[in-house]
Amino acid sequence: MTTPDVFLGVAVALVVLGTVRLLLTTDLIRQVVALNVAGAGVLLLFVVVAARGRDEPDPVPHALTLTGIVVAVSVTAVALGLARRVEQAEQAEQDEQAVQDGERDGTTGAEPEP
Amino acid sequence: VSALLGLVVLLPLVGALACSLVPPRAATRTALAVSAATAGLVAALTLRVWEAGEVRIASAGYEPPLGISLVADGLSAAFLAMTAVVATAISVYASGTERARGGGMFWALWLALWSALNAVYLAGDLFNTYVALELMGLAAIGLVALAGRGALAAALRYLFVAVFGSLAFLLGVGLLYGELGTLDVAQVGASVERNAVATAALVLMTVGMALKSALFPVHGWLPAAHGGAPAAVSPALSALVIKASVYLAVRIWSTVLPGVGTPAAAHLLGALGAAAVVWGTLAALRQDRLKLVVAYSTVAQVGYLFLVFPLALAEGTPGDAARDGWAGALALGLSHGLAKAAMFMAAGTLALAHGSDRLAGMAGAAARRPVACATFAVAGISLAGLPPTAGFVGKWLVLQSSLATGQWWWAAVVLLGGLLTAAYVGRVLRVVFAERSPEDAPALRPVPARMEAAGLVLALLAVAMGLRALEVVRLLTAGSPFGMAA
Numbered sequence: 001m002t003t004p005d006v007f008l009g010v011a012v013a014l015v016v017l018g019t020v021r022l023l024l025t026t027d028l029i030r031q032v033v034a035l036n037v038a039g040a041g042v043l044l045l046f047v048v049v050a051a052r053g054r055d056e057p058d059p060v061p062h063a064l065t066l067t068g069i070v071v072a073v074s075v076t077a078v079a080l081g082l083a084r085r086v087e088q089a090e091q092a093e094q095d096e097q098a099v100q101d102g103e104r105d106g107t108t109g110a111e112p113e114p
Numbered sequence: 115v116s117a118l119l120g121l122v123v124l125l126p127l128v129g130a131l132a133c134s135l136v137p138p139r140a141a142t143r144t145a146l147a148v149s150a151a152t153a154g155l156v157a158a159l160t161l162r163v164w165e166a167g168e169v170r171i172a173s174a175g176y177e178p179p180l181g182i183s184l185v186a187d188g189l190s191a192a193f194l195a196m197t198a199v200v201a202t203a204i205s206v207y208a209s210g211t212e213r214a215r216g217g218g219m220f221w222a223l224w225l226a227l228w229s230a231l232n233a234v235y236l237a238g239d240l241f242n243t244y245v246a247l248e249l250m251g252l253a254a255i256g257l258v259a260l261a262g263r264g265a266l267a268a269a270l271r272y273l274f275v276a277v278f279g280s281l282a283f284l285l286g287v288g289l290l291y292g293e294l295g296t297l298d299v300a301q302v303g304a305s306v307e308r309n310a311v312a313t314a315a316l317v318l319m320t321v322g323m324a325l326k327s328a329l330f331p332v333h334g335w336l337p338a339a340h341g342g343a344p345a346a347v348s349p350a351l352s353a354l355v356i357k358a359s360v361y362l363a364v365r366i367w368s369t370v371l372p373g374v375g376t377p378a379a380a381h382l383l384g385a386l387g388a389a390a391v392v393w394g395t396l397a398a399l400r401q402d403r404l405k406l407v408v409a410y411s412t413v414a415q416v417g418y419l420f421l422v423f424p425l426a427l428a429e430g431t432p433g434d435a436a437r438d439g440w441a442g443a444l445a446l447g448l449s450h451g452l453a454k455a456a457m458f459m460a461a462g463t464l465a466l467a468h469g470s471d472r473l474a475g476m477a478g479a480a481a482r483r484p485v486a487c488a489t490f491a492v493a494g495i496s497l498a499g500l501p502p503t504a505g506f507v508g509k510w511l512v513l514q515s516s517l518a519t520g521q522w523w524w525a526a527v528v529l530l531g532g533l534l535t536a537a538y539v540g541r542v543l544r545v546v547f548a549e550r551s552p553e554d555a556p557a558l559r560p561v562p563a564r565m566e567a568a569g570l571v572l573a574l575l576a577v578a579m580g581l582r583a584l585e586v587v588r589l590l591t592a593g594s595p596f597g598m599a600a
Contacts, residue, residue, distance in 0.1 A: 015285065019278075022274065028270065031274055035274060035277055035278065038278070038281055039281055042281050042284050042285045045288045046291075048292075049288055049291055061288075061291065064241050064291075067241070067245065068284065071245065071248045074252065075248065075273070075277050078252060078256070078273065079277075082255075082259060082266060082269055082273065083270060085259075086267050086270055
């Protein structure tokens, strides 16, 4: 087994692991990480493609990988920003709910149960 | 002339940057000017393709495989032109009121989305296609998130699906580059053979595009994202963004990897499309929010477009019938673009006027918002495929093709789908035409006339397109890939 073959196996493993995790988890941050793991696998495949065959590595897949990293960073930033705002919105909803419940019980939401 | 290819991508992108820099009031004016100019450029390009069949440019004068090419054939031009018509109407619609746009960043994101759509249709290079897909996805996600708190979760779910779809596409691109050593669509198409690597690439790319097109059974993300988006965004998502990924799936099967897909795989895609038609329509019948009715209708209508695979792209189908299937299914895509944008605009107008898109609250709307309700009705007639609309022409060609190729079951799906479409459009119309005493009718918020007009024009264009069916078919088959197979 040559070095590119090993990395090809790693790339496939990363894609599979990332995909499975993305499908199985409901935690937003974990989903973002899983997406990045799968993305890293795809980009690693491009590096393997560049290293295979001829003596000198092919520069085109390297250029594509760089572009791919830029895209992945932007997507991750947007995803993290959205995940944060989703959780803030959920938190605000829970607080409102707690305040409403508290008003119904004649106590404030912050007080502990007796 | 071939510089047009670059300009239709560049101009809206520059417009997007400009809109993010200037103050809000100026942004609206800038965006309208950019929209009109882009539509003009697309019209000139479409005319050129109509005459020449295919237009291409090697950017900076470098030929592939070193350079990156932009290519427009009949298929690209038809979708570019439909996008330009719908996009111009959306710009006019969105200029009506801030509430329709959802926020100050609307114009920048919307013009970036238009630029990305044009780039997808013109890309002659697989990696460029990937970058355009990601730009399209990010802009669309931002637009959904503009709706605020209620739509954030839907936007994030949309992001995961869209980015995962793009990654699957990129993985396919990597496999093809490893096998063939080129990213140029024409070169890949000329040298690819059916083998394990090409098949894996085809499967990955098709799955990615099916996810992005919300093909049954991976449609779950669409209703929340399309239904929850701001009024001016929903038409762009349902009419345009979905079409770009369907276009790409067709492009992959016909031009990038011709002959790699097996008839069995083509029939599987057709079967999923048929299931989408039935499932989406039944779900649309059961919604109690108007925008969700329209969103589930998109799930169903996407199904029709996937009939192009068994009818035109499976091997061994005779020439004429395959061409009818190609032109019919793709004409359905164009007419759905016009009609669905009109329908979402009407739904958005009604929702803004009533303060909510709950169907129950819209009783009697036909008397008070007649233009929006008429738009909904005319668009619905086109979606159901009644003559003389463009939807009718598309369905007629698909019917002919399925009978001529001995695949009568697709014809049954098309006819059943038309009936069910009429049912959910009729259900909405029954509510808005219901009589209501003036005393208990809620006060309506005013909606600018241009918003109603933009939707009505698109709905009427969907009818007019049916009257110019021959020209549409000629454009869809002009140049490669189908090259008038007859």
